[in-house]
Amino acid sequence: MSASDTEGFDAARHCDAMAAALRLQITPAQRPGVLQFLAVAHAMSEVVRIAPIPDGSFELAPAFRPGTAEAAE
Numbered sequence: 039m040s041a042s043d044t045e046g047f048d049a050a051r052h053c054d055a056m057a058a059a060l061r062l063q064i065t066p067a068q069r070p071g072v073l074q075f076l077a078v079a080h081a082m083s084e085v086v087r088i089a090p091i092p093d094g095s096f097e098l099a100p101a102f103r104p105g106t107a108e109a110a111e
Contacts, residue, residue, distance in 0.1 A: 049076040 053072055057064050064072055 047077075047080045049073045049080070052076055 050073055053064065053069070053076055056062070
């Protein structure tokens, strides 16, 4: 992961904001692991974001309706 991959993303700031919004208690012992995960998750999201996807290639997924197969007919 290069510096340009994470430019503009601050894992610590994101962690603090999301923990407050979700009312999560992240202990000092947990924080390094959480920050490491957020950096990895951000890097993975960048791979998806920059992937070339042709226009018109999106299709709506079928709606999920719980129940038995007979009930759907």
